[in-house]
Amino acid sequence: MMIHNELEHRSEVARLADLHVQLAEIRENLRHSGLTDIQIDQATSQLRSSCQRLEAEVTAYERQNAPTWVPTLE
Numbered sequence: 001m002m003i004h005n006e007l008e009h010r011s012e013v014a015r016l017a018d019l020h021v022q023l024a025e026i027r028e029n030l031r032h033s034g035l036t037d038i039q040i041d042q043a044t045s046q047l048r049s050s051c052q053r054l055e056a057e058v059t060a061y062e063r064q065n066a067p068t069w070v071p072t073l074e
Contacts, residue, residue, distance in 0.1 A: 003061040012061075016054045023047050 030040045
């Protein structure tokens with residue numbers, strides 16, 4: 001998905017925050033179940049990948065739409 005406007009951007013930023021919370025909760029539950037860090041990484045790799053893709057999309061949108069600062073000459 002590509003972010004096209006500010007409304008989509010805000011929605012995706014909120015979704016990304018939710019995904020990060022979800023990932024942290026899943027990792028904690030897996031840790032408590034006795035899995036090793038490697039097993040936890042393997043079990044959460046798809047969700048981490050989704051987070052990384054969404055982070056890249058949000059960053060690209062923000063970079064593309066960042067206000068350009070132009071210094072004033074006095």
